[in-house]
Amino acid sequence: MKLLIPLFCALGLIFQTSAQEQKAPSPILFIYDASGSMWGQLDGKTKKEIASEVLATAVNNLPDNQNIGLMAYGHNKKGDCSDIEFLVDLQNASKSQITNAVSGMNALGKTPLARSAALAINSLKNSNTKATIILITDGIESCDGDICDVVSTAKTEGIDFKLHIVGFGLKESETEQLKCATDAGGGTYYDASNASGLSEGLTEATSQTIDDPKGNFSIFAAKNGKPVDAWVKIVKADTNKEVDGTRTYRDTGWVYLPPGKYKMIVNPLENTKIKGTTINIESIKDKIGHKTVSFDGGKINLLTLNNNEGWDATSKVKTQDGEVVGGSRTYGRTQTIEVNPGTYDIEVMGLRMKGLETKYTIEDVIVEPGKTIEVSHNFKTGIAMIGVKSGETLVDAVVSIKEKISGKNVAGSRTYTSNSSNPREFILNPGIYEVKVSAVKKEYAGKKETFTIEVKQGETATKIIHF
Incomplete structure (x- = not known):
């Protein structure tokens, strides 16, 4: 019996380790915009239809052990800033429960962003749960709240969450408060102007969760002082192995980099006249790094x-x-x-x-x-002047020059029989050269000579061969 006790302990340790490895990720809470403006159309479809379809795809792509909650606002009453409701609890593991709730939802009311965020964050505080919150909205605050203040205050209270916001069909002038909220909430604001953009934003948001290591290196891309949406890939400097990546969405992107040296490859996703660039960066332990990548020339x-x-x-x-x-x-x-x-x-x-x-x-x-x-x-160079004569007659000859130590052929030419080319000028790096001279014409057939010549920087060395 005593022999079995260590065995059971060992098995218990194995099961415990296995359970820890399979620990479910922290939950994701979607806050869904069901305000009246979602009946507006893009590309022949209502924003409500597009959002429902894209959210269903994003949810179905989540891991099977991912718990998913759902909150909505504006789905019951017109003009009611309190029309906010938890539709699916955070302990939910059913994807269909989320997609069915969204597809059957009406779109009627206002856009109480601050109140919705406060309700979501307080629920995490009360249940002592950390989570990723993803807010999908096609409009700005319409109930006199400030979502940035709500998120900032919650963070100072130590509530553990990450907030992403996907702005669907918003104008750039309408995004300041939303970007402020995501900056305070440790997340990213994703700008989506169509179904494709919404899909990309949700895919990115669901992959950047509260469980990920906190970003320690930020990147901002710009041209002529204006933000540029860009894709950033980080690879190890010595192996080119990809380490992390992010998209800036005309804002600040974050990556997590262990201490070391990296190459940052930045490619703009707009303005095709801008070429990508590669920049060397270094991540230093216990320090937050930053790089502003300007595409100004x-x-x-x-x-x-x-x-x-x-x-x-x-x-x-x-x-x-x-x-x-x-x-x-x-x-x-x-x-x-x-x-x-x-x-x-x-x-x-x-x-x-x-x-x-x-x-x-x-x-x-x-x-x-x-x-x-x-x-x-x-x-650095010097000059070698190589000439060939027979008496006072200029002789046409082939000149071949090798660098003596390496034996490498470095130059060659003919002297001909003109004063402009005989002696022939060779501009050479300083060094010692082996020169071979061979006569060309029949009357000097077989005449050749090999010699060495030293070329010094800024000086001229002259050698005239007589056949």
């Missing part, structure tokens, strides 16, 4: 030099992922390149010069919105 003033003097070169401006987003030929003068804000590598290649250092990458150039950054690179 920033400028790079690029200057390429050779031996401290202006020099012609080509350039490519690349994102951290290697995408070329800009470039220019410098012609030895400062060239201005405009790109989205972000961190870039600039690859420059000096023209007319030869050697192992004719290309250079200027790394991690940070471009900020509305600002200009000065960037330059100074190449």
